[in-house]
Amino acid sequence: MKQALPYIDGDIIDSPFTRNCHSPSECSFQAELYCGFRSILPHGSMIECTQYRVHFEVRSSGCLNILLANGKRFSYECKVNKLQTTEIIDGKKQANKYRKAVKAEEMCLVNFIPEGHQMDEEMFPSEYPKVHVISFMIDSVLNSSCVQPRTSG
Secondary structure, three states: OHHHHHHOOHHHHOOOOOOOOOOOOHHHHHHHHHHHHHHHHHHOOOOOOOOOEEEEEEEOOOEEEEEEEEOEEEEEEEEEOOOOHHHHHHHHHHHHHHHHHOOOOEEEEEEEEEOOOOOOOOOOOOOOOOEEEEEEEEOOOOOHHHOEEEEOO
């Protein structure tokens, strides 16, 4: 995922046409993350096997944001501005449901946090251990130099 971040276009994510009241939209982040994966996977720069397929908005017991598949399956669920531990647990519960539905080995819940917002100190609850939380603090311009991940498991 780290290699996909430079391909995220902050001008698209923070566009006045797609922006929510207090932060960029979740849909903008997931679309740009999808584009990032599509940009790097054909070149094999992220993983050894270049035959991974990137799927967007997978319909299976809901709507999983991104699925990478080639025998093994890795999935990503995007959220924006989830600041409380209870919100993260709810997100992990939803992500785990999607993970099971698509039979993914691993799931990442990607939480994008806008500039000036503060999250709980302990944001890595133990519920749903196959769902890993990655939180990014992002300024309003969003460029690769300001992305700072905090991860669990």
